[in-house]
Amino acid sequence: MAVTVRVPTTLRVLTAGASEVAVYGSTLAEVLDSLESSHPGFRDRILDEAGELRRFVNVFVSDDDVRFLDGLGTAVDDGATVSIVPAVAGGRG
Numbered sequence: 001m002a003v004t005v006r007v008p009t010t011l012r013v014l015t016a017g018a019s020e021v022a023v024y025g026s027t028l029a030e031v032l033d034s035l036e037s038s039h040p041g042f043r044d045r046i047l048d049e050a051g052e053l054r055r056f057v058n059v060f061v062s063d064d065d066v067r068f069l070d071g072l073g074t075a076v077d078d079g080a081t082v083s084i085v086p087a088v089a090g091g092r093g
Contacts, residue, residue, distance in 0.1 A: 029072040
């Protein structure tokens with residue numbers, strides 16, 4: 001069974017406008033590899049030069065922030081949803 005990845009608006013150019021895509025993987029790292037294979041360009045937007053999650057990109061597996069789990073090693077069950085959420089900065093100028 002596939003994993004559903006929710007794609008933020010800013011990255012939908014990589015998925016031909018799709019807000020969700022189905023990929024395979026049993027860990028977040030495998031899911032991201034599968035996402036990169038089927039929709040090239042995600043790796044550079046999500047991972048830094050060291051291969052770690054970028055500081056201002058939040059990733060959730062079934063609503064749990066992977067930074068508080070096992071990061072890229074976080075287990076992803078069949079049928080789970082992975083959400084990519086870019087941090088939003090703002091405030092008064």
